Amino acid sequence: MINRERMIRDFVQLCAIPSPGGRERQVADVLTAMITALGLSVEEDDAGAKIPGDCGNLLVRIPGSGPGPTLLLSAHMDTVAVTGPVVPVVENEYIRSDGTTILGADDKAGIVAILEAVRVLQATGEPHPPLELLFTVQEEGGLKGAKAFQLERLQAKMGYVLDASGPAGTIIVSAPSQNNITATIQGRAAHAGIAPEEGISAIEVAAQAVQMMKLGRIDEWTTANLGKIQGGTATNIVPERVLIHGEARSRQQPRLDIQTAHMIDCFQQAAALRGAKADVQTTKVYAGFELTAQDPVVALAMKAAEELGVSPTLAALGGGSDANIFNEGGLPTATLGIGMQKVHTPEEFIRIDDLIINARYLLAIIRLAGRK
Numbered sequence: 051m052i053n054r055e056r057m058i059r060d061f062v063q064l065c066a067i068p069s070p071g072g073r074e075r076q077v078a079d080v081l082t083a084m085i086t087a088l089g090l091s092v093e094e095d096d097a098g099a100k101i102p103g104d105c106g107n108l109l110v111r112i113p114g115s116g117p118g119p120t121l122l123l124s125a126h127m128d129t130v131a132v133t134g135p136v137v138p139v140v141e142n143e144y145i146r147s148d149g150t151t152i153l154g155a156d157d158k159a160g161i162v163a164i165l166e167a168v169r170v171l172q173a174t175g176e177p178h179p180p181l182e183l184l185f186t187v188q189e190e191g192g193l194k195g196a197k198a199f200q201l202e203r204l205q206a207k208m209g210y211v212l213d214a215s216g217p218a219g220t221i222i223v224s225a226p227s228q229n230n231i232t233a234t235i236q237g238r239a240a241h242a243g244i245a246p247e248e249g250i251s252a253i254e255v256a257a258q259a260v261q262m263m264k265l266g267r268i269d270e271w272t273t274a275n276l277g278k279i280q281g282g283t284a285t286n287i288v289p290e291r292v293l294i295h296g297e298a299r300s301r302q303q304p305r306l307d308i309q310t311a312h313m314i315d316c317f318q319q320a321a322a323l324r325g326a327k328a329d330v331q332t333t334k335v336y337a338g339f340e341l342t343a344q345d346p347v348v349a350l351a352m353k354a355a356e357e358l359g360v361s362p363t364l365a366a367l368g369g370g371s372d373a374n375i376f377n378e379g380g381l382p383t384a385t386l387g388i389g390m391q392k393v394h395t396p397e398e399f400i401r402i403d404d405l406i407i408n409a410r411y412l413l414a415i416i417r418l419a420g421r422k
Contacts, residue, residue: 051167051173052413057405058140060084061162063396065145065154070141071128071191077158078127081185084145085110088172097187097198107199108185112168116177118420122209122381123167123181123371123412125160125188130394146399155390160212161185163388163408170413179377179420182206186372187211193336196375208347209383210415211373217404217418218411219360220387221351225367225374226271226299227338229310231261235281235316236327239290249288250326256292259320259328263313272300273307273368301338301366336370339377347382354414358407363387388409 069077082092092109097106105127114120129152137148147153164183171178182204186195212221235256240249256279265274274297281292298313300306314330321328341348343364355362367385376383389404 052060052170052406052409054402056169057162057166057409058145058167058222058402061145061158062138062140064158064161066136067137069128069154070131070190071194072101074127074187074371075104078105078108078185081127081161082108088360089170095199097195100198100398101194102190103187105187107195108223109203110183112181112183114178114180117181118179118422119207120180120182120205121416121419122184122206122376122383123164123212124184124186124209124306124345124376125213126157126186126195128188128190128195129156130190143345144399144400145402145405147396149228151396152394153202153400154308155398155400156393157189157213159390159400159405159408162405163212163412166409167412167416170409171196171416176417176419180205181416189372191287193370193372196372201376201379201381204381206381208350209373209376209381210347210351211376211383211385212388212408213371214367214385214387215390215393216363216365216387217360217389218358218387218407219362221348221362221364221388222371222373222385223341223364224301224365225299225304225338225370225385227306228297228299228335228370229306230333230335231298231310231313232331232333234293234295234329235259235292235317235321236329237288237290237324238326240288240321242286246288249290250324251288252292252326253289255324255326255328256351257275257279257292258323259316260359261315262320264309268309269305271302272298272305272315274298274309274313276391283357285380297335299368301340322419336374337378339374339385341382345382347400350419351386351415352386354411354418357418358411358414360411363396409410
């Protein structure tokens with residue numbers, strides 16, 4: 051039986067521990083203690099040394115006591131940056147932050163759902179398929195922990211990442227690929243008051259490139275953004291250098307290629323028009339994925355939702371999750387909605403009932419997998 055008060059206690063305890071990307075050590079230690087108290091072993095990899103950070107990914111293997119394929123259940127331990135102590139507030143039917151920081155339901159709501167499901171399986175002694183639990187680091191900073199993890203260590207045939215908005219029954223079957231774009235505009239410095247005509251303003255070149263560029267919502271599948279611009283040293287100097295950071299995402303690779311090429315071309319054209327130079331570098335951040343209702347990992351989640359009395363909803367995500375990395379590595383993985391709301395803001399909250407149903411949903415998936 052799911053223990054409501056225990057889930058609230060665990061969730062509040064984990065949320066109260068700040069764990070921005072690269073500094074997950076404390077929450078990992080608490081989580082490890084919770085897991086070892088269940089008689090399970092925790093393996094920590096060397097992702098912390100590779101990325102770097104103060105902690106690696108945590109892997110827990112639970113032998114099967116019944117039939118069914120090995121399932122991966124995953125959530126990430128890190129949060130976005132926090133500006134001070136995190137103070138979770140339990141208020142009526144909700145748990146929220148105190149309004150000064152994030153709460154951390156993204157993704158500690160996923161962690162406690164996995165923990166509670168395992169506790170229930172142990173308490174009931176019911177047969178279940180083999181399970182692998184993976185708690186990753188630095189998801190928010192570009193899925194770095196998942197990238198550093200060696201997928202060949204897993205025996206899982208399919209996986210679920212608990213890390214999406216939307217209630218239980220929301221199944222993410224499509225997510226975009228992302229390219230990061232860094233443009234360095236090199237102009238020529240000159241005194242802005244004495245000889246401005248001798249200079250080439252890198253800021254003006256950047257402004258012209260931005261004016262030429264298609265940004266925002268490009269189409270149903272594609273988005274693009276320029277998020278950071280640095281340049282100039284003083285008001286009396288024609289700026290000779292500007293650095294621009296941007297991104298393009300699409301759920302269709304050909305459209306991502308077109309948008310990325312367009313952004314590169316805009317920088318280069320604007321530079322050529324003014325006699326400047328543009329050095330544009332692109333980096334693949336992650337590959338997208340597309341699943342269908344016929345894929346076993348999706349079909350299982352849909353059937354489990356129906357057995358729980360929840361209408362399954364297949365959805366597309368505009369951002370990446372660790373599921374992108376697992377799918378790219380050949381492990382079919384769906385991302386599940388866990389009811390977290392207003393994530394990455396001081397208004398972040400979650401309904402207590404959503405915490406509970408997340409664990410119930412996982413148990414339904416595990417039980418149904420064991421019937422196969």
